[in-house]
Amino acid sequence: MAETPLTDRIGPERKPPGLAEYRRAGGYKAVDKALRHLSPEDVRNQVTESNLRGRGGAGFPTGKKWSFVPQGDDAPTPKYLVVNADEMEPGTFKDRLLLEGDPHQMIEAVILSAYAIGASQAYIFLRGEYVTAARVLRQAIAEAKDAGLLGHRIRDTDFSLELHLHMSAGRYICGEETALLSALEGRRALPRTKPPYPQAAGLWGYPTVVNNVETLCNVPHIVAHGGDWFQSLSHTDDGGTKIYGVSGRVRKPGLWELPMGTTAREIIEEHAGGMRDGYRFRGLLPGGASTDFIVAEHLDLPLDFSGLSKAGSRLGTGTMIILDDHTCPVGMCLNMERFFAQESCGWCTPCRDGLPLVTATLAAIEAGRGRPEDLDLLEQHTRLLGMGNTFCAHAPGAMEPLQSALKHFRDDFEQHIREGRCPYR
Amino acid sequence: MLTEQEHEVLAQELERYPDRRAASIDCLVRLQESRGGWLSDETLADLAPVLDMSVHELDALATFYNRLNRRPVGRHLIRVCDSVSCWIMGSDAVCAVLRERLGIDLGCTTPDGRFTLLPTQCLGACERAPVLSIDDKQYTDLRADDLDAILADHD
Incomplete structure (x- = not known):
């Protein structure tokens, strides 16, 4: 049986472990080990050697992200660690499992990561809708404070850390790390120009690291067992396990912690129970709405950060959305583009004006009023709103499902236009 | 006018941040909770001096975030x-x-x-x-x- 360090203490009918239970299961041992025997640099090195990459969608190597934080006596202080728990990517529900199921794992991860980069202040930026996670986290933070795991001079060392919970008032763009910092400062969640990167000048201008929930939850296990062990959990070069998810018309939608690099075929057929009776697989979005569709011929590719580039897609959040043969691909794109248009922060013109135009064009095609030249217009926009032409990655992400749908499901678009109706209704 | 209880709630929110503006979104959420689920012009005007912000700055937030309501809502x-x-x-x-x-x-x-x-x-x-x-x-x-x-x- 493969190891599942992130979800060992989480079960469907199980209450989240309190401090005592978490400790009995070996929890906070990594904190004791790091604070007593490892320097912050040792922890950073371990994370770098583990090949941990960001689980929030972009897949940036975590150790490398941390390496840009100024260190030494003349580094600006305070430094901040921010947990991106603003899980709003459509079809994504993995961080919720970790937050609700094992809050002390999250807190231990924060302590170790803050220690590694030298942060004295940490925020968990949590979706406003995640009220259960908020309740569970508040209780766990209070327990950790009472036990001297948070606060002044943790475990009688020189290391001090305050951990605060911020409930978001809700906007998808808050998941973009610089927009998230704007929101934490009490502003509209507008992305910021990079450089400077947050590691150099983040929250209130101080060095800041923003990491996703699942990414950080790996850190206690890396510190406890080492980078080599972490690498050995994976089928590929990207270290660790991954929490994969499936939603859509499969028999058993859900989440599973599996070796990084597991194939979509294994996840769908063995874990999600295959397609529901009467439904056929047509394609899937590997990791949320802002990833490119892959189709049947790609099902045996390893789902890791490099494997999907062969299929013109990317891992994203690793929670896949299945398109079945009773669901209209044009309607599905329309649903997602409408979401992206609504959630655009409005700061840059291509995104603010381009996404509504794309949405209106798709709506016309879906309603049977499409013209042949609309497909050229859509294709043109997948380039005009692509990376490099917009202020942040919001619109380029929005174009990923559309550009791949135009490629893989072109017949459906053409049929809508030719017949002047949606053939799925 | 803010009630005494509202003042206390806002003080708790302010504690977690190094400056007042940073607590603005949390304060809007909390006042929305205590005032029937939405933010009236009067509510924004009550909050603005506490945060040393203008009403317009608060309106910019209240109209941006999905969970903040600027119109009355049902129970x-x-x-x-x-x-x-x-x-x-x-x-x-x-x-x-x-x-x-x-x-x-x-x-x-x-x-x-x-x-x-x-x-x-x-x-x-x-x-x-x-x-x-x-x-x-x-x-x-x-x-x-x-x-x-x-x-x-x-x-």
Whole structure:
């Protein structure tokens, strides 16, 4: 049986472990080990050697992200660690499992990561809708404070850390790390120009690291067992396990912690129970709405950060959305583009004006009023709103499902236009 | 005017940040809770001096964030997820039944002030789609038949 360090203490009918239970299961041992025997640099090195990459969608190597934080006596202080728990990517529900199921794992991860980069202040930026996670986290933070795991001079060392919970008032763009910092400062969640990167000048201008929930939850296990062990959990070069998810018309939608690099075929057929009776697989979005569709011929590719580039897609959040043969691909794109248009922060013109135009064009095609030249217009926009032409990655992400749908499901678009109706209704 | 209790609540929020503006979004959320679920001009005017911000700056936030309401809402806020996983699993049908039963469109409040019906972005329960929440309590694996009983639970 493969190891599942992130979800060992989480079960469907199980209450989240309190401090005592978490400790009995070996929890906070990594904190004791790091604070007593490892320097912050040792922890950073371990994370770098583990090949941990960001689980929030972009897949940036975590150790490398941390390496840009100024260190030494003349580094600006305070430094901040921010947990991106603003899980709003459509079809994504993995961080919720970790937050609700094992809050002390999250807190231990924060302590170790803050220690590694030298942060004295940490925020968990949590979706406003995640009220259960908020309740569970508040209780766990209070327990950790009472036990001297948070606060002044943790475990009688020189290391001090305050951990605060911020409930978001809700906007998808808050998941973009610089927009998230704007929101934490009490502003509209507008992305910021990079450089400077947050590691150099983040929250209130101080060095800041923003990491996703699942990414950080790996850190206690890396510190406890080492980078080599972490690498050995994976089928590929990207270290660790991954929490994969499936939603859509499969028999058993859900989440599973599996070796990084597991194939979509294994996840769908063995874990999600295959397609529901009467439904056929047509394609899937590997990791949320802002990833490119892959189709049947790609099902045996390893789902890791490099494997999907062969299929013109990317891992994203690793929670896949299945398109079945009773669901209209044009309607599905329309649903997602409408979401992206609504959630655009409005700061840059291509995104603010381009996404509504794309949405209106798709709506016309879906309603049977499409013209042949609309497909050229859509294709043109997948380039005009692509990376490099917009202020942040919001619109380029929005174009990923559309550009791949135009490629893989072109017949459906053409049929809508030719017949002047949606053939799925 | 802010009540004494509201002052206390705002003070708790201010504690967690190094400056006042940073607490603005949390303060708006808390005042919305204590004032019937929405932010009136008067509420913004009450809060502005506490944060040393202008009313217009607060309005810029209140009109940006999805969970802040600038218009009155009903006693219960129904949020129907219309994101992609729920859409595949039939959220349009759920929404149509709700509109028919309540006699209102999305974004509207029933004349008796009981319900406000809003669409919402992915609620992160995609394995149990379609999903809606009422006052942040989630109802999952929805079927059109379930909706009457769910509505009846809310006075």
